[in-house]
Amino acid sequence: MNRSFSFPERITAICGNNGTGKTNLLDAIHYLSFTKSYFTRMDALNVRQGKSGFRLEGVFEVNGQPEKTCCVLRENGKKEFSVNETLYEKFSSHIGRYPCVIIAPDDISMITNGSEERRRFLDSLLSQLDPGYLQHLISYIKIQQQRNSLLKSFADTHQQNFELLEVIDHQLVREGTPLFEKRKEFLVSFLPVVKQLYNNISQQYEDITLVYDSELLQDAFGSILAANRQKDLWSQRTTSGIHKDDIDIRFAGQPFRTIASQGQRKSLLFALKLAEMEVLRDKKGFPPLLLLDDVFEKLDEERISNLLYRVCIENKGQVFITDTNKDRLCKHLEMVNTTYQCIDI
Amino acid sequence: MQFSSALLENAVNEFAKLPGIGKKTALRLVLHLLKQDTAEVSNFSEVIAKMRSEIRFCQRCFNVADADICSICSNSMRKQEIICVVENIRDVIAIESTQQFNGTYHVLGGIISPLDGVGPDQLNIESLILRVQKEKTEELIFALNPNIQGDTTIYYIQKKIQPLGIRVTTIARGIAFGGELEYTDELTLGRSLQNRMPVENYVSNR
Ligand SMILES: [Zn+2]
Numbered sequence: 001m002n003r004s005f006s007f008p009e010r011i012t013a014i015c016g017n018n019g020t021g022k023t024n025l026l027d028a029i030h031y032l033s034f035t036k037s038y039f040t041r042m043d044a045l046n047v048r049q050g051k052s053g054f055r056l057e058g059v060f061e062v063n064g065q066p067e068k069t070c071c072v073l074r075e076n077g078k079k080e081f082s083v084n085e086t087l088y089e090k091f092s093s094h095i096g097r098y099p100c101v102i103i104a105p106d107d108i109s110m111i112t113n114g115s116e117e118r119r120r121f122l123d124s125l126l127s128q129l130d131p132g133y134l135q136h137l138i139s140y141i142k143i144q145q146q147r148n149s150l151l152k153s154f155a156d157t158h159q160q161n162f163e164l165l166e167v168i169d170h171q172l173v174r175e176g177t178p179l180f181e182k183r184k185e186f187l188v189s190f191l192p193v194v195k196q197l198y199n200n201i202s203q204q205y206e207d208i209t210l211v212y213d214s215e216l217l218q219d220a221f222g223s224i225l226a227a228n229r230q231k232d233l234w235s236q237r238t239t240s241g242i243h244k245d246d247i248d249i250r251f252a253g254q255p256f257r258t259i260a261s262q263g264q265r266k267s268l269l270f271a272l273k274l275a276e277m278e279v280l281r282d283k284k285g286f287p288p289l290l291l292l293d294d295v296f297e298k299l300d301e302e303r304i305s306n307l308l309y310r311v312c313i314e315n316k317g318q319v320f321i322t323d324t325n326k327d328r329l330c331k332h333l334e335m336v337n338t339t340y341q342c343i344d345i
Numbered sequence: 346m347q348f349s350s351a352l353l354e355n356a357v358n359e360f361a362k363l364p365g366i367g368k369k370t371a372l373r374l375v376l377h378l379l380k381q382d383t384a385e386v387s388n389f390s391e392v393i394a395k396m397r398s399e400i401r402f403c404q405r406c407f408n409v410a411d412a413d414i415c416s417i418c419s420n421s422m423r424k425q426e427i428i429c430v431v432e433n434i435r436d437v438i439a440i441e442s443t444q445q446f447n448g449t450y451h452v453l454g455g456i457i458s459p460l461d462g463v464g465p466d467q468l469n470i471e472s473l474i475l476r477v478q479k480e481k482t483e484e485l486i487f488a489l490n491p492n493i494q495g496d497t498t499i500y501y502i503q504k505k506i507q508p509l510g511i512r513v514t515t516i517a518r519g520i521a522f523g524g525e526l527e528y529t530d531e532l533t534l535g536r537s538l539q540n541r542m543p544v545e546n547y548v549s550n551r
Contacts, residue, residue, distance in 0.1 A: 139493060142493050143493055145460055146458065146459050146460050147459075149462075153464065161464065161465065164459075164501055166504070167500040167501045170500065171493065
């Protein structure tokens with residue numbers, strides 16, 4: 001089944017019942033921006049049932065020039081990604097070409113769950129800003145896997161080659177330290193923006209603090225690894241490093257996720273994503289694409305209007321919004337007085 | 346595929362075991378052999394059987410050899426005090442094809458990758474360290490693929506031989522060519538062999 005869409009207006013509303021493919025359309029845009037789905041890590045899960053692959057094409061306009069971007073998943077599971085018929089050797093070089101911010105219902109786990117989701121957010125943002133960041137990150141993950149395998153093999157074989165462990169530690173430090181430096185430098189300016197946006201959205205001053213939390217703030221990475229060696233040997237994995245970093249969020253001194261209300265959590269999520277949008281816009285010189293997946297559920301009328309005003313009027317970029325409730329979405333879009341296209345799926 | 350001869354079927358099945366050969370190609374090759382003289386096909390199979398049973402690995406560098414020592418190691422015109430460290434025999438062939446290298450080799454038989462269950466003990470690393478100590482080697486040139494496991498292997502061996510004070514270099518990697526050593530064109534590979542740099546520089550430049 002082939003479908004194609006065009007988006008003549010800056011604001012696109014995508015309406016339809018659950019299961020009709022609204023989110024698929026958003027994810028298709030995400031796919032072409034990030035070479036992968038936002039919702040699943042396995043490409044095969046994006047294949048239509050009974051088919052053996054897929055082809056996804058999109059025309060993006062960058063600085064007035066159209067670019068034909070194409071992603072193909074072949075029968076053998078091999079993925080190809082190209083812009084203007086030129087295939088990428090490394091998909092990672094595509095990241096950041098079409099800056100893009102997505103907000104989806106499950107993103108609230110970034111506020112309510114453990115640190116992994118917050119690192120994922122941070123890594124996605126920094127990778128779009130700085131291609132070098134993504135290269136270091138990919139290397140870091142590979143070295144970390146090698147190190148964990150080595151630690152396991154120490155336990156399995158009862159032979160401990162510490163010279164090899166030192167070599168791998170050295171490699172891990174070489175990739176991890178610049179990642180730490182970049183996170184630290186970036187968050188110094190980013191977190192105050194988040195805080196300010198949060199207060200704007202909630203329309204009152206709230207005592208919220210956001211702080212970068214990393215073991216590397218206390219000591220050099222190499223020393224930390226050395227100090228934790230026994231612990232690592234015992235647990236057969238790498239227990240310290242930038243893969244444990246977090247953004248510590250507090251509300252009146254208490255962990256935010258435990259005491260914040262549902263509305264406050266949502267406000268903070270929007271603040272983080274809108275801050276991401278601002279940073280990308282400032283760095284790239286044009287606003288990123290904004291994908292809003294079903295975000296109005298359980299929001300009061302005032303918050304919906306407030307949010308739509310920010311993303312449709314203050315923000316000058318292209319916006320895609322899905323909603324099951326067409327009347328609600330169209331009513332609010334008319335309230336903020338913007339022109340838009342409505343696609344019924 | 347239906348065969349009316351078991352002999353034919355067996356032959357096709359054997360060919361189809363080769364990498365990159367499907368059943369159809371296997372059938373084409375077998376039918377081709379069928380058109381040849383019996384003597385010619387006997388020669389063909391003898392050459393292959395002989396290759397497998399008589400080939401040896403050089404006791405010094407682990408390259409393929411027709412005797413205990415390979416033809417590169419036993420060539421007195423080559424600089425015996427320079428050793429190029431490679432992952433496998435295909436790399437030796439690739440570098441030899443450039444005609445830009447006049448030293449000897451050491452074939453590791455792989456690279457260090459704990460994730461794939463390959464540690465230093467599974468590779469010809471101990472023999473390299475002994476060889477370097479014994480032979481008064483002047484320079485070790487690493488020609489390994491530019492990836493994390495390649496780096497691990499270089500640093501590990503370097504760490505092991507550091508006390509000996511030997512010059513350790515690596516061919517320019519990553520920038521000059523991105524792919525695997527064996528796919529790199531001869532000109533680029535030859536050039537990066539000549540423009541090799543000390544491992545210490547390579548480390549700090551990345
Ligand atoms: Zn030899």
